[in-house]
Amino acid sequence: MGLTSDEIARLFGELGPLIFQRALRLLGGREDAEEAAQEVFVRVLRAADDYDDRAKLLNWVYRITTRYCLNQIRDRRRRQELMMAHGPREDALVTRRSPEAMLTVRRLLATAPEDEAQAAIHVLLDGMSLTDAAAEMGISRRKLGRLLDAFQQFANHQVALVGERSS
Structure with a gap:
């Protein structure tokens, strides 16, 4: 059983600030964190039909956020090799x-x-x-x-x- 659109909207309202703060901590910039929070919820919407364990919903969204931010960090690194x-x-x-x-x-x-x-x-x-x-x-x-x-x-x-x- 996946998430409904209303559940996703509620989830974004409840968890959006937490996801934003996590992304801000990992990515370091407000714009990047806002983009990450939006992208995470796009991914949640895409995967909602495959998600069954509502008891671990926060963990699921948290993992998506972490992976997205790690990928952003890695992509940024590739573009800015000289910074190292x-x-x-x-x-x-x-x-x-x-x-x-x-x-x-x-x-x-x-x-x-x-x-x-x-x-x-x-x-x-x-x-x-x-x-x-x-x-x-x-x-x-x-x-x-x-x-x-x-x-x-x-x-x-x-x-x-x-x-x-x-x-």
Whole structure:
């Protein structure tokens, strides 16, 4: 049983601000976040007939948003390859969220393997617990830990490469 048009409108009214905030955090720009929120709901409309589990509706829309934003970040990266050479030198996994730090994080997410990027987003950006992030991704905490370790190694390597190019 899919979603009706009225349900989609209600869903957009209820979840639109949350989806927008998530997209804004990941993409960094208001226009990009607005476009992402609209695109996510276009995708929800297209897939609504195939969706049955209303109990997990927020998770479903949340996953669509994350994937869309990751793709946008990757596309942006492809268009702006030179930005990597001039990026700030910071620890790869930042705890503060300055614009420079978020730019570094977005660049790393654009090039990281998708499962590692999703793990990093849930835990490092969204502040989810390991248990919640593992449940959201449908994996064990152990697997999540391995993904985060792999992302840490990847991020440290990438930041080191940028530092070498800048020297």
